[in-house]
Amino acid sequence: MRPIITLLSDFGARDPYVAEMKGVILGICPEAVIVDVSHEVEKFNVAVGAFLLASAVRFFPKGCIHVAVVDPGVGGPRRPIFIETESGYLVGPDNGLLALAAEREGIKGVYEIKPGRYTLRMISSTFHGRDVFAPVAAYLARGTPASTLGVRVEGYAGISVFRSLPRRGWAEATILYVDSFGNLITGLSWRDAEEAGFPSASMFEVESKGRVFKALRASTYSEVGEGELALIPYGSHGFAELAVNRGDAAGLLGVKAGDRLSVKVTS
Template identity: 55%
Template structure:
């Protein structure tokens, strides 16, 4: 059973949609909301919260973090194996502080399909976490 955390600046509604996508792919996933109240587009705040929370989760946890003022641009989507955990989110500095704290890490690019222009949280990051 996968343990997946979610951290976003989305407010209430959109994280529920992300959970639906994850559970459709992986019905046995356990999903924990870290926060969906990050100040809008405040990558530094999101990075601090992820950095503060990730070390307290068990090995194998998948953290999906989405605070993404650059959605729809050419920025990359990342999956980072750090310590014995996985971080998934945009390549905008959100994930790296937590990755460094968790230990040695490897960075992989997640390929983004052309159809997904505005909601990478649902169409890219939730799908990657569910798999």
Template identity: 50%
Template sequence: MKPVITLLTDFGTRDPFVAEMKAVVLSICPEATIVDISHDIEKFNVRQGAFVLACAYRYFPKGTIHVVVVDPGVGTERRPIVIKTRNYYFIGPDNGVLLLAADEDGIEEIREIKNPKYMLPQISTTFHGRDIFAPAAAYIARGVPLRDFGPELRPSQLTRPRFSTVEVRGNVIEGEVLHIDSFGNVITNIKAHHLDEIGIRYGMRLLVKLPDLGIELEVPFVKSYGYVDVGKELSLIDSHDFLELAINQGSFCSRYGVRVGMRVIITKCD
């Protein structure tokens, strides 16, 4: 099968940036298939980029190389990295944008991209997507081993924003709001396996605390929206395995004033 390389950026499509990245990839690896995940990530929104990547990455063929450029720190001391997981490669800045997906798939190897042999001859300080990340993806697609790109890094050396971590302490799960969709559903960074760890099952009621708003409420944990009456709150595991807070045919976000980045604390009701 031809190598597959995906692109996920906050570039939009009116400028030449995406085309330049594709041109670099194809000039190095003409047989590559390039797929656009999205170029409409909100500008500089690393959290949103990480969320979209975490939703989409797993549906691509094994061995796909995912390139992510949501990079407000471009040109600074932040490192360009490549992560090999059980099934994929992830390339982008060391700012946390790769970690929701890479952690979930299981990190096997991390390299800082430092070898100029696998970059463009001239490196812009403002466009590493074209000059570093796109060439790295193309050379990996051609079979260049990761050890040739640069020094190995430990997972503990990576930049880990708060949205990439969930704390489970006893019977308490603490995470945060990762995304709010167009229906006003509140998507947290808490995954189904976190609920399993503290014995939460469908049919139970959850105590949801939103400490930034001073709100505590009990909500049923159900399989889908229709298990509660219209206008009632609920919680469920969404189609991407995240814990979602919702209102049947309503907006949880609007009712409670929830914003992205707010803390969410989950416990079982007594």
């Protein structure tokens, strides 16, 4: 199988940044298959990038290299790293972006990337995606040993937004992501939802920004009436979701990614 490298960033499609990264990769590893996960991550939103990365990684074959660049601290003290997991490699800044995917996939080792033979000769202080992460990913795809490309280190930056507060009959969490349908993916994992008793409940009160909304438990969007708010404990990405059947939950609640909300069982 040809080596697969995925790319995720907040670069958008207007500028040549993604193409420059691909050019670097193909110059080093011409046989690489490059897959774009998304380049429309909200600017500088590391938490959203972390969620999207972790969501996509688990569906790729073992041995893939996943490059993620949402890097508001580029050129600063944060380290450029790659993480070897049970399923492949994650390459990017050590700012929490790789944390959720790494923990889900199982960590084998963390490596700090040092400038040198396996990065571009001239490294910009503002574009490590092209000058550091892309070449290292390409060399990994060629089979270069991890110990050759980086120095093994202990630990990596976590990200607190994924920590929720569940207890029986109630939970508080951050909205991780709002998809293009307005569905809200919360920081409540399936296990958190079970701990709070959501799968066996039928009705809830959802509170955010001082406003309270009624929600019904559902397993599909169409299980509630059109325009009704549903809480889906077992969302498709491993987290509980809030959705409006044929509507926009984010618009109804007036919330966005990063906002907090609480959910209380009422029956």
